[in-house]
Amino acid sequence: MPNLLTLIRGAWLAGIIFCIGAIFYSLNAGLKFDTDILSLLPESPHSQSERIANQALAESSNKRVIFLVTGIDRQQTQSAALEVQQALISSEIFLTVQGRIDAQQLAELQTSLAQFEYFHLTNDDQKSLENHSVSNQHPLIKQALSRLYSPMSAVVGKDIQSDPLQLFFNWQSAMSPLTAFSLQDDWLTRDVNDQRYYLISAELRQSPFDISTQLQLDTLITELRNNLGDTIEVLTSGIIFHASHGAKQAQFEISTIGLGSILAIMLLLLFILRKVSLVLITFLPIIVGCTVAFALTLLIFDKVHLITLAFGAGLIGVAIDYSLHFICASIATESKQGLLRRILPSLALGLLSSIVAYAAQAMTPFPGLRQMACFSALGLIAAWLTVVLFLPLFNIPTSTWAQTRVLPILSKLRHYWPSIQQARLYIPLLILIMLSIWQLGSLTVNDDIRNLQTSPDELIANEVRVLNLLEAPAFGQYLVLNAATADRLLQLEEAIALQLESIIHDGHLQAFQSSAQQLYSQNKQQQQYQLIADKVYGEQQLLQAFSQALGAESIERSARQVFLNSNNDVMTSEQWLQEPASQGYRHLWLGQTDNTFYSLITFTGLTAEAIEKLSKLKSDQVIYIDRVQSISNILSLYRSQLLLWIIAAYGFILLVLTMKYKLQAWRVIAAPALASIFTIALLSALGAQITLFNLLALLILLGIGLDASIFLFDSKGEPHTWLAVNLSTLTTLFAFGLLGLCQTPVLHYFGITILIGIFLIWLLAPSFTMKGDSNEAH
Amino acid sequence: MIRALHLLTLSLLLMTLSSFAQPRAEQDVTVLNKILAKQSQVAGTFEQAKHLAILPMPIRSSGEFSFTELSGLNWTVLKPVHSQMVLDDQGIRQIQEGKVVWALDASQPAASHISTIIASVLAADWQTLNKHFDLSHTLTGTRWDINLQPTSQVLLTAVKRITLTGEQVLEKMTLFEANGDSTVIQFDIRNSQP
Numbered sequence: 001m002p003n004l005l006t007l008i009r010g011a012w013l014a015g016i017i018f019c020i021g022a023i024f025y026s027l028n029a030g031l032k033f034d035t036d037i038l039s040l041l042p043e044s045p046h047s048q049s050e051r052i053a054n055q056a057l058a059e060s061s062n063k064r065v066i067f068l069v070t071g072i073d074r075q076q077t078q079s080a081a082l083e084v085q086q087a088l089i090s091s092e093i094f095l096t097v098q099g100r101i102d103a104q105q106l107a108e109l110q111t112s113l114a115q116f117e118y119f120h121l122t123n124d125d126q127k128s129l130e131n132h133s134v135s136n137q138h139p140l141i142k143q144a145l146s147r148l149y150s151p152m153s154a155v156v157g158k159d160i161q162s163d164p165l166q167l168f169f170n171w172q173s174a175m176s177p178l179t180a181f182s183l184q185d186d187w188l189t190r191d192v193n194d195q196r197y198y199l200i201s202a203e204l205r206q207s208p209f210d211i212s213t214q215l216q217l218d219t220l221i222t223e224l225r226n227n228l229g230d231t232i233e234v235l236t237s238g239i240i241f242h243a244s245h246g247a248k249q250a251q252f253e254i255s256t257i258g259l260g261s262i263l264a265i266m267l268l269l270l271f272i273l274r275k276v277s278l279v280l281i282t283f284l285p286i287i288v289g290c291t292v293a294f295a296l297t298l299l300i301f302d303k304v305h306l307i308t309l310a311f312g313a314g315l316i317g318v319a320i321d322y323s324l325h326f327i328c329a330s331i332a333t334e335s336k337q338g339l340l341r342r343i344l345p346s347l348a349l350g351l352l353s354s355i356v357a358y359a360a361q362a363m364t365p366f367p368g369l370r371q372m373a374c375f376s377a378l379g380l381i382a383a384w385l386t387v388v389l390f391l392p393l394f395n396i397p398t399s400t401w402a403q404t405r406v407l408p409i410l411s412k413l414r415h416y417w418p419s420i421q422q423a424r425l426y427i428p429l430l431i432l433i434m435l436s437i438w439q440l441g442s443l444t445v446n447d448d449i450r451n452l453q454t455s456p457d458e459l460i461a462n463e464v465r466v467l468n469l470l471e472a473p474a475f476g477q478y479l480v481l482n483a484a485t486a487d488r489l490l491q492l493e494e495a496i497a498l499q500l501e502s503i504i505h506d507g508h509l510q511a512f513q514s515s516a517q518q519l520y521s522q523n524k525q526q527q528q529y530q531l532i533a534d535k536v537y538g539e540q541q542l543l544q545a546f547s548q549a550l551g552a553e554s555i556e557r558s559a560r561q562v563f564l565n566s567n568n569d570v571m572t573s574e575q576w577l578q579e580p581a582s583q584g585y586r587h588l589w590l591g592q593t594d595n596t597f598y599s600l601i602t603f604t605g606l607t608a609e610a611i612e613k614l615s616k617l618k619s620d621q622v623i624y625i626d627r628v629q630s631i632s633n634i635l636s637l638y639r640s641q642l643l644l645w646i647i648a649a650y651g652f653i654l655l656v657l658t659m660k661y662k663l664q665a666w667r668v669i670a671a672p673a674l675a676s677i678f679t680i681a682l683l684s685a686l687g688a689q690i691t692l693f694n695l696l697a698l699l700i701l702l703g704i705g706l707d708a709s710i711f712l713f714d715s716k717g718e719p720h721t722w723l724a725v726n727l728s729t730l731t732t733l734f735a736f737g738l739l740g741l742c743q744t745p746v747l748h749y750f751g752i753t754i755l756i757g758i759f760l761i762w763l764l765a766p767s768f769t770m771k772g773d774s775n776e777a778h
Numbered sequence: 779m780i781r782a783l784h785l786l787t788l789s790l791l792l793m794t795l796s797s798f799a800q801p802r803a804e805q806d807v808t809v810l811n812k813i814l815a816k817q818s819q820v821a822g823t824f825e826q827a828k829h830l831a832i833l834p835m836p837i838r839s840s841g842e843f844s845f846t847e848l849s850g851l852n853w854t855v856l857k858p859v860h861s862q863m864v865l866d867d868q869g870i871r872q873i874q875e876g877k878v879v880w881a882l883d884a885s886q887p888a889a890s891h892i893s894t895i896i897a898s899v900l901a902a903d904w905q906t907l908n909k910h911f912d913l914s915h916t917l918t919g920t921r922w923d924i925n926l927q928p929t930s931q932v933l934l935t936a937v938k939r940i941t942l943t944g945e946q947v948l949e950k951m952t953l954f955e956a957n958g959d960s961t962v963i964q965f966d967i968r969n970s971q972p
Contacts, residue, residue: 101932102931102932103930103931103932103934103935106932106935107935110935139874139879142859142861142874143872143874143879143880145858145859145861146855146859146861146862146863146872146874147863147872148828148837148839149826149828149837149839149841149855149858149859149861150826150839150853150855150861150863151826151853151865151892151893151896151961151963152863152870152892153826153828153837153961154892154936154937154953154955154961155892155936157828157830157837157955157959157961158955158957158959160830160832161832170880173882183891183932185909185930186930186931186932549859550837551835551837551858552833552835552837554832554833554834555832555833558832
């Protein structure tokens with residue numbers, strides 16, 4: 001047997017060394033931390049369409065950064081904008097920086113789509129061509145002449161041969177998206193309250209979650225703001241600013257919580273154990289646990305979320321339980337022989353119960369939560385193995401200080417601890433239970449996605465200001481369309497557009513944006529080409545009437561020649577995507593995935609009536625999505641599912657416990673169960689709304705509460721176990737309770753629930769697990 | 779989260795067509811203000827001749843116009859056909875038989891900048907013109923010629939230069955376009971108020 005044990009020890013040591021190696025390897029390869037709060041969300045939304053749309057929107061928005069430069073003095077502001085633009089370009093962290101517009105860019109835009117000009121008509125012009133007979137009183141002729149006779153002739157005159165009736169001019173102006181910003185001083189600008197805002201937009205080279213990019217951009221903006229002084233304001237908008245803040249906050253919280261809890265725990269242990277070497281031995285399993293958990297999580301998940309690490313810092317508080325029980329038993333007992341064997345069943349059951357709790361957490365569909373559960377479970381197993389395999393190898397002396405000073409005080413304290421059999425406890429407890437159940441009746445829940453928010457108000461206010469100035473369409477609500485071919489998708493968009501026009505006509509919607517506004521289906525393009533060929537360029541048609549009305553008959557022949565020589569192939573989606581003019585629409589065209597084409601339609605000025613109508617468009621090919629609503633729905637769904645999971649976990653554990661403890665099993669499970677109910681009732685009474693993350697904490701309470709109860713019950717309330725439970729409660733309070741100080745809402749909810757729950761478990765566990773007579777141990 | 783979804787917006791903003799440029803030295807403005815002071819109201823008749831390279835004869839039109847700082851420029855063609863156009867802060871509106879038949883929002887500078895130029899010219903708003911053009915002038919007795927040279931590369935793609943001539947009031951404006959076409963407008967100003 002000792003040979004086998006040595007073998008296992010060797011294997012475990014090899015495993016630990018492997019993990020250390022793996023960490024060093026990852027560090028060298030450039031460790032990538034995930035700071036995206038959204039990766040805490042379920043990875044599989046309801047439909048393929050929604051998934052593709054979300055992914056496409058994330059891709060096109062993640063790397064986008066917008067700067068607005070503003071000030072009172074226009075000239076100063078404009079040169080500041082140029083300075084910002086140049087600084088952004090020379091920083092080399094951006095792939096593109098778009099600020100001051102240059103002539104060539106503009107010329108390209110102007111001529112863009114021109115080779116397809118005879119395939120595009122506005123709806124109004126199409127109706128005019130279809131409905132009015134040829135005469136010099138034709139509305140299109142009157143409109144075209146009136147422009148040529150006004151100063152606008154400087155704009156429309158140059159295209160008189162290719163576009164005599166200004167049909168393409170009409171179309172170009174109609175399909176340019178309406179924006180709040182317009183070209184002034186060669187910049188896209190907007191004037192609000194005597195201040196001119198200059199727009200610069202840029203695309204990052206790297207992901208916004210790349211930490212070195214975040215640092216560079218941070219420094220860059222701080223420098224710019226310092227250089228530009230107080231008179232110039234630089235507003236920013238972009239995922240990167242939130243990612244950067246989130247990363248900094250998480251790093252700060254991890255280091256403060258991690259260090260804070262380690263320091264507090266060390267001081268506590270030093271006070272009780274009175275020996276540095278003992279404290280180090282106690283910490284050994286935790287160090288091993290964290291190392292192994294970190295290494296294996298890296299191997300399994302590729303990227304470690306910073307929140308996982310923050311949460312994992314709380315692992316210290318749980319993993320130390322095994323060490324504490326072993327060390328406390330050792331310092332209190334003279335004969336070390338068979339010590340491990342005596343406490344091993346409790347240790348094993350404690351580990352099992354925690355693993356069950358984390359397993360339930362791992363069942364949730366939140367990738368972030370799964371990673372946390374995995375990290376914690378692996379860490380606990382590693383710490384447990386280290387306690388069981390290595391701690392017995394150390395020679396741990398009996399502590400007289402603990403035996404003569406600490407244990408008697410604790411025993412005395414325990415003497416006053418009421419047992420559940422006593423009326424002075426069970427009556428108030430029953431009243432409390434009833435009060436709690438009554439309080440739970442008025443429980444309010446909160447599934448708002450802002451729970452996932454980490455950004456401070458100031459950052460959000462800045463962002464909101466930029467978005468309001470931009471007057472951008474709401475990208476949280478959209479239609480996703482799909483069809484088997486690109487052309488069918490465009491036909492579908494055209495059909496939907498008719499319904500949307502009627503919603504606009506009813507005044508429930510301001511505008512919508514769809515690829516088909518610029519890229520017509522082949523059928524529509526052919527029809528429009530034919531209409532133009534017949535009604536404008538046909539013999540004795542509008543072209544002739546126009547030339548005569550203008551008194552310039554030579555136009556007819558030359559214009560017809562230009563038309564006949566022009567390209568007569570329709571525009572394909574591939575060609576359209578290459579055109580500079582499609583820039584404002586490309587993000588709506590999601591392209592092909594698995595033999596299906598997808599596209600989006602976005603909205604401006606959406607009202608509740610419009611939303612109701614849009615939801616009714618639902619079919620196999622069309623789906624209306626409200627991102628915010630759908631995420632809140634998911635949070636709500638998982639909150640109720642998690643509640644079932646918790647109940648199931650209790651049921652399962654009760655079953656396991658009954659096998660060992662028979663009819664006494666309720667005593668073991670009562671403390672975590674009641675602590676959970678009281679905690680939620682207390683939070684609710686204090687006015688807090690219950691979120692998914694409070695419930696997650698209940699799972700951890702189950703694990704920790706069972707640890708304490710099992711040890712107290714198994715040791716028949718021996719003083720050293722009582723010491724271990726007290727120490728473990730305090731360490732858990734230090735470790736998890738500090739999470740309650742986190743700014744990150746997820747961690748905050750988690751921490752505060754654990755904080756209250758652990759305290760209650762510490763109060764309740766002894767009363768349930770110790771029989772009245774064992775109080776008389778000393 | 780919601781913010782994240784809003785950020786796609788920029789590319790929408792790059793759909794524009796023409797533009798203006800940098801501010802110049804102020805001294806020209808002071809001199810020009812002495813030659814012709816800024817007007818808050820101008821009204822009169824016009825004759826426009828549009829010269830197109832491909833046509834042997836210019837396209838001619840005439841009519842009335844009125845400009846006020848508040849209501850913008852109202853351009854009414856009486857010959858050869860009757861038509862009306864309003865150019866103001868909101869953009870351009872084309873009116874036929876009392877109904878708006880076509881409108882261009884001011885955020886789409888394709889044509890709305892032309893209204894800024896012509897309104898500034900009529901109002902003798904040298905301050906505004908100075909932001910987009912190099913201003914130079916010659917005086918012959920009491921007659922003056924003012925030359926406007928675009929300072930922006932972007933504006934240059936549409937307008938080569940603009941010349942203004944007059945005596946006491948503006949009499950003629952010629953806009954030379956980049957492709958060789960030109961627009962000549964002769965004004966007969968009857969009513970103007972500084």
